[in-house]
Amino acid sequence: MGDHNAKRAELLAAAIAVIAKEGYAGASMRKVAQHAGCTTGAVTYYFANKEEMVSAVAQNLFDKVEELLEINRDQIDIRSLIYQWHQWISLDDPDSWLAWLQLITHARHEPAFANVIKQRHTYFRQVSTTLLEEGQRQGKIRSDVPAELLADHISAFSDGWLMMLPIDPERFSANRGQALLDAFIMLISPTDVSNSATKPQTKAKAKAKAKAKAKVTSQ
16 A cells, blocks of 8 residues: 555656646656656556546645645644745745646636635635634734635735746745745734834834934034
8 A cells, every 4th residue: 555655646746747847738648657767557557547647636736735734733823834835836846836837727628627626725725714713813813804815815925926936036036035925924913013013113213303303403
């Protein structure tokens, strides 16, 4: 059983790499077999056809995202979750998000496959909403916006990043990416926390202004 699962995982990794490189249309069972160093028959033993293989790839990619959710579920660490997600799509596993873009495009023309993505994405949003609601109860997440809307906001932020990264990588350099992440975290943090971060600067500016005014008056 272990060997069977290991071989299936190996073929899924090969399928992801081929889809990322060749696109959905160019990702044949034969090319996946070549990439994995096995025969086409070995691939069809695990996946009856291309559609079944691609559906398994989509499930596998969602499994990886849900692993990140589970890791951060107990700590309610939304910042860590978002950081790990973007680390994954930016550096750790670029083939996965390139393949994901291909699958999203393909889903527009395959209702059955689109339904698989919709179901898994719905679960992702439900878990994210639960995490955010707990974060709101603990005072870690702003409570003036419903958690469900914040979950959609996080999803849109991540999806937009994923979509534009291969097209405009300079825009998402390490430094700017960190700045974008920090700004986004500030947007979903409690408003009193965000305001407190700016209070020292505001007080310093007011003090400097008063000092300058006093200097002018004395002259």
